[in-house]
Structures are given as structure tokens and as C-alpha cells.
Amino acid sequence: MPVDPEKALGKSGEKPAKPQDEAAVVQAAERLNKTAEAFSTQLRFSVHRATNEIMVKVVDSKSGEIIREIPPEKILDAVARMQETLGLLLDAKV
Numbered sequence: 001m002p003v004d005p006e007k008a009l010g011k012s013g014e015k016p017a018k019p020q021d022e023a024a025v026v027q028a029a030e031r032l033n034k035t036a037e038a039f040s041t042q043l044r045f046s047v048h049r050a051t052n053e054i055m056v057k058v059v060d061s062k063s064g065e066i067i068r069e070i071p072p073e074k075i076l077d078a079v080a081r082m083q084e085t086l087g088l089l090l091d092a093k094v
Contacts, residue, residue, distance in 0.1 A: 022052065029054065041067065048073065050080030 029045035044057040053076055058067040 022047070025052075025054065048076045048080075051076050051083070053079075 025047055029047060032045045040061050042059045042061050044059055046055050048055050055073060055076065056070045060067055
């Protein structure tokens with residue numbers, strides 16, 4: 001079924017609002033983790049604490065090696081640092 005871009009992004013092109021209930025996001029990630037166990041490669045879903053973004057790690061079941069991170073944790077760490085720096089700059093001017 002095709003996705004309507006206006007419904008996905010909103011009429012103004014904004015991203016949809018983030019879920020306010022962190023517990024619901026964590027619970028959904030746990031359900032997805034259990035579902036992914038059926039494949040030879042595992043998908044590990046988690047929530048990046050600093051940004052509250054969902055991360056997916058593709059892991060080799062046999063070796064436990066992380067094959068790919070989506071989005072990369074380093075990128076989310078950098079985003080969190082930028083948000084913190086921006087917050088400090090804005091707080092200093094007010």
C-alpha cells in the first residue's frame with residue numbers, strides 16, 4: 001500500500017511528532033526484538049537515550065558481530081552533543 005506523503009510528513013512537510021510515552025516506545029522495541037529472533041541475522045531495536053531516537057542494530061546471530069547500525073550510534077551521539085551545545089548557547093544569551 002503506497003504511503004501518502006502528506007499524511008506521513010504532515011501538510012506543512014514537518015516530521016510527525018515524537019511519541020510522548022517513552023515506555024510505549026521501549027515496549028514496541030522489545031516486541032520487535034522478539035519478532036526478529038526468527039531470522040539468521042538478528043535485529044536489535046533500542047532507544048538512544050540522549051535523542052530518544054529508535055536505533056536498529058543488524059547483528060550476525062552466530063558471531064554476535066554488529067553488521068550495521070541504523071542510524072549509526074556515533075551520528076546520534078553527535079546530534080545529542082550539537083543539541084546540548086545549541087541549548088547552552090541559547091541559554092547563555094537569554
